[in-house]
Structures are given as structure tokens and as C-alpha cells.
Amino acid sequence: MAGQKIQAPKGVSEYMPPRSDVFEFVREALIDPARRAGYSLMELPVFEDTELFTRGVGASTDVVSKEMYTFTDRGDRSITLRPEGTAGVMRAVIEHGLDRGALPIKVWYSGAFFRAERPQAGRYRQFYQVGIEAIGLDDPAIDAEVIAIADAGFRAIGLTKFRLDLTSLGDSQSRAAHRVDLLKFIATLDLDEATAARASINPLRLFDDKREEMKNAMAKAPLLMDYLSDASRAHFEQVKKYLNVLGISYVLNPRMVRGLDYYTGTTFEFVHELLGAQSGIGGGGRYDGLMQELGGQELSGIGFGLGIDRAVLAAEAEGVISNELFVSDLLIIPLGELAKERALVIAAGLRADNKTVEIAFGDRALKGAMKAADKSGARYVVVLGDSEIASGHVELKEMNTGATASVRIDSLINEL
Numbered sequence: 001m002a003g004q005k006i007q008a009p010k011g012v013s014e015y016m017p018p019r020s021d022v023f024e025f026v027r028e029a030l031i032d033p034a035r036r037a038g039y040s041l042m043e044l045p046v047f048e049d050t051e052l053f054t055r056g057v058g059a060s061t062d063v064v065s066k067e068m069y070t071f072t073d074r075g076d077r078s079i080t081l082r083p084e085g086t087a088g089v090m091r092a093v094i095e096h097g098l099d100r101g102a103l104p105i106k107v108w109y110s111g112a113f114f115r116a117e118r119p120q121a122g123r124y125r126q127f128y129q130v131g132i133e134a135i136g137l138d139d140p141a142i143d144a145e146v147i148a149i150a151d152a153g154f155r156a157i158g159l160t161k162f163r164l165d166l167t168s169l170g171d172s173q174s175r176a177a178h179r180v181d182l183l184k185f186i187a188t189l190d191l192d193e194a195t196a197a198r199a200s201i202n203p204l205r206l207f208d209d210k211r212e213e214m215k216n217a218m219a220k221a222p223l224l225m226d227y228l229s230d231a232s233r234a235h236f237e238q239v240k241k242y243l244n245v246l247g248i249s250y251v252l253n254p255r256m257v258r259g260l261d262y263y264t265g266t267t268f269e270f271v272h273e274l275l276g277a278q279s280g281i282g283g284g285g286r287y288d289g290l291m292q293e294l295g296g297q298e299l300s301g302i303g304f305g306l307g308i309d310r311a312v313l314a315a316e317a318e319g320v321i322s323n324e325l326f327v328s329d330l331l332i333i334p335l336g337e338l339a340k341e342r343a344l345v346i347a348a349g350l351r352a353d354n355k356t357v358e359i360a361f362g363d364r365a366l367k368g369a370m371k372a373a374d375k376s377g378a379r380y381v382v383v384l385g386d387s388e389i390a391s392g393h394v395e396l397k398e399m400n401t402g403a404t405a406s407v408r409i410d411s412l413i414n415e416l
């Protein structure tokens, strides 16, 4: 109907200025350590063949069974908006034959992901992640490096009130041994139909059940950690050793199984203290059978996904990001036509020198322009009129202190 307002779909996260500056800062802080460790960007579609996720992420998971945005496209194909990034990376690696090139393949990605969850603080239907994947290397040192990259990202934001939960979900031999005893144990429980069905696909899922009665029932369940094969145990010991060397502390959490079915071996989650129910700010682990499951070679892999939205909430809760980071260096207020021309040129030069410069356009009177200067939050302000142009000097005003200094226009860059 004409004139009626349209609202965003329920549960999506959106960022408007000035908060979008914080979002961008957080995203860049999370990506930067990956770039510095030699990871390259992989840019992938946000929709994929549905089967990629049912096979890759696992039919017993909430993500696949309840939360996918799946639709039939005009060519009668079943399409799903990506609920996570790892399966898509594997699909692309296989499709483009990267697995036949130099190993490991190290990539990062960042973008929107979609899960039809019940919206609440920190849980959205469209949300944002920064992720990395390192494929084709079974060395425990890369497990520690991947964890260290996530840790460095969170610390670059300024976060300190978080912990790292760590476990090993073992190799197939470990899991097969554990599964026998776990199924025996589960058979003694009185499960409803849906839970029993989930358990029959992946009994580990029951460790992830948030219901109080299920948590109590699972308290005595056998733990995978006690069934690790010698190889898995040795790998995990090495990971812990490297984390100690890096000074990254962790809490062993043998009941952690994560929400996606592909994990094997080293598995981890970063949990923030101030975020309440949705406290997982990032997580990841090894997925040694995934590539093969999706029709590729038998290559191991490890990676993480960090929640940008939750990292923003965590930064706000800790109060660690100063608005000072996002203000412009200089606001130029031109008075008159000639000044406007000069302002355009001066600003272009300073921007080329990496300064953030705004011009107050709009032929306002000086008084109105000064009000705008106060509001803009710029660090410095100059007024540019005919006399300034004639003399080649401006009064550079520092907005915080009110202090002014006469500065040559062509040496503004040195003063900023």
C-alpha cells in the first residue's frame, strides 16, 4: 500500500552510523591476524545447493534440521542461504581443484550467514562472521596457530573478559569406541521421539541438549575424552603444549560438542563473560572427514568462525572501543565559491596523505557552519575565506581544547 512503511525482516542485524563504524573496526580487527599469517581471501556465494549443508553440516544438527533458509529457485533447484562457511569453502576447494595444488590451503572469509533461529540479544537470523580455514595439514602446531589467530583478533579489539574452552573429539577410531558405550548409556535413558532420532544419527548431539533434565541425564554419560586413541591423544597433547608456549590459557571442556557435525579432534569455543545466554563469540575445530564426505580427497582441515555481531556486543559490554577512533582529522568550512574550490583541492591532497577530511558544503553562514563543526566531532576545524586564501594561512582550531594556531595551508599535513 502506498505510503506504508516497510520494516526489516524479523531478527536480522543491521548497523547504522555511528555503530557501523564499530562493526567495521571489529571486523577488520578479526581479519587482520589471519592476513598476517598468510591467509588469503575466498569470496563465495551466500546461497548454495541445499545438499552441501545436509551432507556437510549434518542432518542431526539444529542448524540443518530446523534453521535453514531453503527455497526452490526458478530452475526447480533446492537452494539454501549459507548457515555457515566451512562447507562452502570445501565445495569451492574441490570444485576449483585447489586440493591438487600446494598445501595447506589457507583462506579467510567474512560476510553474512543465515539461520532461522528464535531471535534474541546476540542471536540473529542474518548475522556476520569472520572465518578462516587451513586445509591439508595434520600438524598440531597449526591447530594452535588457528586458535592464536582468533585470540589475537579478539585482543586487537581490546577484549579481555573471555575464555577459551578446549576439547578433542578424537579421530574415527576414538569416536567408534566411545559410540558403543555412549549408545549403551543412552539406551538406559527415557528419550522422546525427536531426541531419540537425533541420537541415532549422532549420539554426541545429546551433550548439546540445553534442557535441564537432559543435562542431568547426561551428567554420567561416558566422555569421548576418555576414549581418545593414542594418535588423537598425542595430537591433543601437542596442541596444549603449543598453546602453553604461546601463553594462551584454556579451560578443558570434555562435554563440548558444538552445533555442527563435522568436527573431529581439536575443537574449541571462545566464550565471553558479559554476554549472557549467547556468549559464544567464536568457535571452530578440526574436520578431518569433511572433504571426503563432500566428494574430495582425504584431506584434513581446521578453522574457526568468529561472530562479528557478538564481538561488537562484547566490545560494548567491556567499553573498550573509543569513539575517538572514528572522528575525522579535519573539517574545512569554506566561505564562498573560491573557498569551496580550494577546499576541494586541499581535502583531496590531505586524503591522499591518509588523513580523514570533511568539507562543510552548503553555503552556510559561518555561525551555522561552526555549529556543524561542533557536531561533526572532527579533531580540527579550519575556516577558509577570501582572506585566508589571500594570506595562505588558516587558523587551525583544535576542537577538544579550543586552542588555535595560525598554520600555512600547504603545511596543514604536518600539523594534523
Ligand code: HAM
Pocket: 083, 084, 085, 086, 115, 117, 122, 123, 124, 125, 126, 127, 128, 129, 131, 132, 133, 259, 260, 280, 281, 282, 283, 284, 285, 302, 303, 304, 305, 306, 307, 308, 309, 310
Ligand atoms: P558456529 O559456532 O556455528 O561455527 O558459528 C561461529 C560463531 O558465529 C559463533 O561462535 C557465534 O559467535 C556466531 N553465530 C552463530 N550463530 C549466530 C547467530 N544466529 N547470531 C549471531 N551470531 C551467531 C561455524 O559456523 C563454523 N563454520 C566455524 C568453523 C570454521 N569451524 C571450522 N571452520
